[in-house]
Amino acid sequence: MAVGKPASLGAANGALERLLVEAAQRDPARFADLYEINFELIYAYIARRVRDRAAAEDLTSEVFKRALENLPRFTWRGVPFAAWLLRIAANMVADRSKHTARTVDIADLEDAAENAQFSLEEVEQRARLFRMVDQLPADQGRVLRLRFAEEKSIREIAQELGRTEGAVKQLQFRALQNLRTQFDDKPGDQNA
Numbered sequence: 001m002a003v004g005k006p007a008s009l010g011a012a013n014g015a016l017e018r019l020l021v022e023a024a025q026r027d028p029a030r031f032a033d034l035y036e037i038n039f040e041l042i043y044a045y046i047a048r049r050v051r052d053r054a055a056a057e058d059l060t061s062e063v064f065k066r067a068l069e070n071l072p073r074f075t076w077r078g079v080p081f082a083a084w085l086l087r088i089a090a091n092m093v094a095d096r097s098k099h100t101a102r103t104v105d106i107a108d109l110e111d112a113a114e115n116a117q118f119s120l121e122e123v124e125q126r127a128r129l130f131r132m133v134d135q136l137p138a139d140q141g142r143v144l145r146l147r148f149a150e151e152k153s154i155r156e157i158a159q160e161l162g163r164t165e166g167a168v169k170q171l172q173f174r175a176l177q178n179l180r181t182q183f184d185d186k187p188g189d190q191n192a
Contacts, residue, residue: 018076024068031068038082039064042089049093059096063089132182133175140175143168 017037024031042063047056066088067074074084133141139161146157154172158165 014078014080017081021071021074021076021081025071025074028068028071031064031071034067034081035064038085041082042085045086045089046093050096055096059089059092063092066092129179129183132179135182136175136178140171140178143171144175147172 020030020033020037024034039060043056043060046059046063047053050056050059063085067085133144135141136144142161143157146152146160147154152160154165154168158168161168163171
């Protein structure tokens with residue numbers, strides 16, 4: 001038995017794969033051969049979708065655990081055993097995604113609540129700043145939004161606007177200078 005071969009054993013080896021599955025159904029200790037043959041494929045499939053090494057390792061382990069638990073119910077249909085494992089893996093990745101989307105760590109909520117506790121003054125200052133950015137010349141306001149709200153680089157902004165990086169830097173400089181002037185000139189004016 002060649003260990004570490006790709007999971008697609010081919011038509012000639014389909015019979016061998018069926019024998020390995022039947023042997024593992026009779027003796028779960030024989031499942032190790034199926035594990036060795038299919039591990040890399042299943043891990044790669046999960047790792048591409050999860051992007052977290054520890055989670056990918058855990059899910060891969062869980063796929064093989066579930067496969068071993070459900071092996072007595074597996075029915076050979078001429079399809080590679082890897083297809084069944086991939087179905088299990090796909091379901092587990094989907095379940096994990098749903099669970100992750102629904103689960104919110106309480107500590108994260110508490111941190112968010114602490115960080116969201118702005119004073120009324122801070123909120124008013126931010127609103128004033130947004131209004132002032134809207135009053136800037138169009139190109140200056142757009143550069144500031146792209147640079148600070150969308151967190152784009154000078155190069156990305158230059159490409160998007162069809163300008164040189166130097167021109168974008170100059171627009172950013174002028175926009176920030178205009179905002180500083182407006183803030184210094186009208187510190188108490190909430191209608192600016």
